[in-house]
Amino acid sequence: MxxxxxxxxxxxxxxxxxxxxxxxxxxxxxxxxxxxxxxxxxxxxxxxxxxxxxxxxxxxxxxxxxxxxxxxxxxxxxxxxxxxxxxxxxxxxxxxxxxxxxxxxxRGARDRVRRGRSIKVRIELDLAETAFGVTKDVTFPTAVLCDTCQGEGTAKGSHRETCDMCSGRGEISEVARSFLGQVMTTRPCPQCAGQGTVIRNPCPDCAGEGRVRETVTRKVQIPAGVEDGTQIQLAGEGEIGPNGGPRGDIFLEVVQRPHPLFERRGDDLHCTVAVPMTAAALGASLTIETLDGNEEIDLRPGTNSGHVITLDGRGTRHLNAPGRGDLLIRVNVETPNKLDEEQEALLRKFAELRGEDHPPGKFSPGHGNFFSRLRDAFNGSR
Incomplete structure (x- = not known):
């Protein structure tokens, strides 16, 4: 032996x-x-x-x-x-x-020190903050090291003791009968949960866990170019593990608040500007709001509704890459729906001068008006 x-x-x-x-x-x-x-x-x-x-x-x-x-x-x-x-x-x-x-x-005793849990935190940002990056204070509940016992879990003046049930091995042995005869098996010690040591006098502040719950605030740097749903990993910033184990991670999930003017599509921004019919016909200079401030743009004469004006480099910054997206402005031409007598007379005179007082109407191929479709159906039945 x-x-x-x-x-x-x-x-x-x-x-x-x-x-x-x-x-x-x-x-x-x-x-x-x-x-x-x-x-x-x-x-x-x-x-x-x-x-x-x-x-x-x-x-x-x-x-x-x-x-x-x-x-x-x-x-x-x-x-x-x-x-x-x-x-x-x-x-x-x-x-x-x-x-x-x-x-x-x-196997032996289990390691009593384990890694802490990772935390997921949602952080709401404005469009400008996601476009250009920002430093934010993030507050969340977590587990931190117990200051009283410094992660040991024992009361002041006491220490962990060897488990008397398993003698520090973390396991106890049992004999089972099988067709081979008697076979020795092992299982975790129920008294020490497989750790090999027990706490007779636990810390009064953490109840033997070595950590306590607190709400903490951390300064976090948000990079430029993040968008709604982006996750940012902060390695080693999560909960501290039991008995002073290493920290887990923090995963920040970005939630972008809706903007009153701009719709974000990737790194490009989209918006719509409404202009009166006269400005669209004669051309005009417009003041447009962008993330960088107000800018003047020229609306060319004869602009139709649906025309898109592109401002290069006025979108959001690219994430982890140089450059920015674009700002795309869609023009919506508004037709007046209420005219006084003088305005109506002037508009009729304008239509007469252009030969538009009796417009024939234009139809795309295959899309005639109701009467022409009715006529074609009648002639076809003859």
Whole structure:
């Protein structure tokens, strides 16, 4: 055997269960970490506890007497006479195949320090802020390091203790019967949740978690060119992990507020300007609002409704690239729907001068008026 548990407890191989218990209690009183906290004594205490766990359990003791050490490392069969080790019996392979785990020493205690949760925060921005970038204060609830225990989770003056149920291994062993015989399996220790240590005196501020909930405010730089739905990752700025673990991430989701004038399509901006019929016919100079301020544009004479004027480089900035999109202005020509007598007379005179007082009307091919369609239908039926 790599370790003789009878020798560790100082009992004979035919010792009774009560003799094993008495030997363990005597050694535990001498070696307990509360009495002798030095590392050497703690290792000795772990060995004694492992020995007692094996020899106090009839099934584990029987397997140990057959040459199987339940707490041996990978390949954990012993080398005693008649033991599985001499025969080259693949004990751990069988355990892995049927129970999904190996001997106890293969996994060990779980890491109690885990990464914190990532946070998703929605941030509302105006069109100009998304176009040119901005620095914003973002407020959100999160988990931060407990100042009282600095992430340890223990009360002042106390420390984590080795779990007495699993002796710090984070797992407990069980013997299961199968068609192969008795097979050792392991599961996380229910007392320490697989961590190997327990908190007897938790921190009063964080209740042993090592972190507390707070609402924090962070300054965040929003790059130019983001748009509605863009997500910005801030690595390592999220919640701190349990027991002082590393932080998660923050994911900022951009929500762009609607603009009263402009509609954004990619990096281009679109808007509509209404002009009177006379300005469209004669031409005019218009003052147009842009993200950079007001600009003067010339409306050429004879502009029709639906005409688009493009201002290059007046859109939003490209994200992670130089340059900007364009501003596209659609002209909507308004026809007056209410005229006084003088205006009507002048307009009729204007129509007469242009020969438009009796307009014939223009129809696209295949789209005649109602009477022409009726005539064609009548002639076709003859």
């Amino acid at each position: 790599s370790r003789d548990y009878y020798e560790i407890l100082g009992v004979r191989r035919d010792a009774s269960k009560d003799e094993v218990k008495k030997a363990y209690r005597r050694l535990a009183r001498e070696l307990h970490p509360d009495v002798n906290p030095d590392p050497v004594t703690q290792e000795r205490f772990k060995e004694v506890t492992q020995a007692y766990e094996v020899l106090s359990d009839p099934e584990k003791r029987r397997m140990f007497d057959m040459g199987v050490d339940p707490f041996a490392p990978a390949g954990g069969a012993g080398g005693g006479p008649g033991g599985f080790g001499n025969a080259g019996f693949p004990f751990d392979d069988i355990v892995n195949a049927f129970f999904g785990g190996g001997a106890t020493g293969r």
